Amino acid sequence: DIQMTQSPSSLSASVGDRVTITCRASQSISSNLNWYQQKPGKAPKFLIYAASSLQSGVPSRFSGSGSGTDFTLTISSLQPEDFATYYCQQTYSTPGTFGGGTKVEIK
């Protein structure tokens, strides 16, 4: 199975900050990388596919980049509703493993 490693596991940031989350695959996954957002007590919400393509309705302050083994999710100006846990998922091969998550907390 392909292992997905996210860093950091948590971070504290203020409203308006630029936030970057990293996801690393144990082998090349091309651009087959998704990002999800999960708020406490809620199901994950799909944000980004193919490493950098925003799902319809996702604010443009979210962006993704990377290919091969290294990927990033960036929130350009953190908003109050963005405080949540973010997960990456590879879809290069099954099982489509998830990263361990990055919790974005209020500073």
Next chain:
Amino acid sequence: QITLKESGPTLVKPTQTLTLTCTFSGFSLSTSGVGVGWIRQPPGKALEWLALIYWDDDKRYSTSLKSRLTITKDTSKNQVVLTMTNMDPVDTATYYCARWAGYQLLNWFDPWGQGTLVSVSS
């Protein structure tokens, strides 16, 4: 509007078999490229991919749980069923089902059901 909802027991005993049903609407599991997957999340922990069934009845399983999992579909009822045998307290988690969709070689889970918390305890 696409919706999915998980149903099943909230409490099972160790060694028992868990059966969960995902009932969905707004899409058909006979449409090419579509699938339904199961993902679980132990309290306070990360998401774990469990199983996926495709429109053509192809099935994929978690490598570590493959011997314990079975996924089936009933297209006429718009349901997908996941069974997990020999339940253990470490299997306590919220279990989600989600639609697997996309295009070409790009796929994703969207949307997700609300999840159902299953506790394993004697």
